[in-house]
Amino acid sequence: MAGEVAAAEVTGVKHLSSAEAAAEEEKLHLLREAVHALPVNAVKDLWSIGACVRCIFRLFGLHELMCSHPSLSISKWCDILEDVMRKTDGEFNEQSHQERSRETNFCKICLGILQFLYYDDTGALLKKYSADDFAIVISELVKQQYQQIDSFSLEVSLPSAVTENDQAVWLYMKNKYRHELWFQEKAECQFISTKDILKLLVINPLQRLLGVKSTQSSFRVRLTYSHSDALTRDDVQEGNGGNKRRKTDKAGFIGDLKATGESVTPHVESFDSHIVDGDGLTKVCPKEAQDLSCNNLMAQLDKVGKPCSLTIHCCRSSTYIGGRYLKYSRNVSQTRWVIDDERMGEASLRK
Template sequence: MADKDAYVNDGSDNAHVSSAAASNEDNLKLLRDAVRSLPPQAVKDLLSNGACARCVFWLFSIHRHILSCPLVSTSVLSAILRELAETEGDVADPPNNLDSVQESEEVEVCKICLGIMQFVYRDAKEILAKKDCAIDFAATIADVVKLEGHQIDSFSLELSLPPTIVDNEEAVWSYMKKKYKSEPWYREKFPSQSITIKDFLKLSLTNPLEMLLDVKSNPSTFRIRLTYTHSDTSPNGQHSSERNGCSKRRKIDDSDDLKKHANVHKVEGHEVRTNASNKLEDHMFGCLTFPLEKVSRSCSLIVQCYRTSIYIGGRYLKYSRKVSQTRWIIDGERMGEASVEEIVGGTILPMCQGDSYKFHAAGREDIDVRMLGTGRPFLG
């Protein structure tokens, strides 16, 4: 575990990571116990068909155990599941030293999540990047926030995934229902409490980011956005199955019909929407098949930080007859000395560290008209 602190620079981050490491052994025991309850044949089936370890845990709704182990690497999770599949349920204890499990240089990209839950991606320069565990990946995101110099008291995490992953989710749910619906464990583990890959990934990153940034995640004006794209999605966002004339769902007259079957529950204090796999399958044309095709390329990832719009209202007084209300240019020549829009916006923009501004006033006046009295209301 000694190497897990190497990427953090300040003492507070080291304290957070050390605290997580201290409880890691107990969490691993709970995880191992949960794995023993999984059906070995189904696990072996999923692994042999190209599912990564985290996708298997996601499918079987083992959320809390994974979320409480942000330091556990993908190789360790894979080793635990392979042990289950090979020994028919008799899972040996994982090694105390997690570094003893060797990570292969070559990563076989998961056919379901396209590598996003393996923390494998191509960066803005299209260079392949691979992170061992959730907290390592979260550290990369936290570094972006810190390098850009943002001062925050909370954050909101946003994810955008390619439509391929949504299609893959539906395909694997359909496959599992078709093959295992008669098994007792299927009725116990599958239908009601499963969440989407998107929510699972968001939950996996939220707590590590809270530790590394030392702020809480809640509805905030500061947004961290992870945008994943994949090469089999065209530039206009159309998925290959749609380009081939294959619609994955029938049109439903009552859109609330699906909503009734998608419940909201809480995992680790966060509200997530359950997967309405049974109802979704009823409205699929069968264009998706499982096992899925082999994935030769992982997703590309762009990490962006931004703030939502800040609205400032007030009243302005204009004493000069040479200042227009808004910026006024005719044939490339400025009319007047300045504008109320530029004076107000140019003052507020640096304070808010914004990229641009817009100015709206209640009514207009000519450039040679002064605005006296109580002033004119404006919103910027």
């Protein structure tokens, strides 16, 4: 896999002007400084449980720096993190480097989503090495299906296993490091979910590639991640009366798209809501999970051992005008506009 990474980086080399190169180097310098300030013991801890580099950075609140470098490959992120650890760890050697590289091949927390590792519609395992590369895949699909758009709305649907992993890891960190100064100084609202960081990583490159802005739009680009193991566990929860919100969201999403005449992979977002503080996160976890040990965490993370399947779907939802029916044919009965109790225009009635 290391050879594939190197080959991909060589083919993706971009020639920068001296000013651009200087600006990029300054950004990397700021990034290294921010990474250097991370608690090494906590970083090693997360890496040892199978967290990828992007998950480590987001758990420490460095998502803004991540999103400002969409072209940076995963191997470069690893190099930056390992450079810092090499300076602070006298026992760091080539063997530990190889072990760390193997551990980051598949992230047990995000299930490969933030590594842009996924199975496509044909069942082939694909990996993109940067947010820019992943955005190119999405933009090419959009351009194939729609020649012209004026804006788009990006939607992401994840299996509930990802949310459960996010919750478990955060509770583990809170339980283990709550007495340390760095954790007390870090606001809990800095926690950002896998779903949100994925959107932040992809949105700017996608806007640049499509040449339009992301906003509340009738044109929707939907990334649906699914997992057979995760869905099986969801079905068990539904059978016990849980996960009611997932059923509602699923039905609502399908209902919205029926008018387009296009089929869509069902919405399986479960309770993947925006988590903005530690208290809100704790409330959705069972009481027995509040004191999460490393053994319990690993048991949670080992439930799913392979990447998710990704379906990318584009659709343009219908525009509804208040007081009117959608009129697809003049042979269909259609009421006229009524302004100040006066009927305007000629009636379009079937004769």
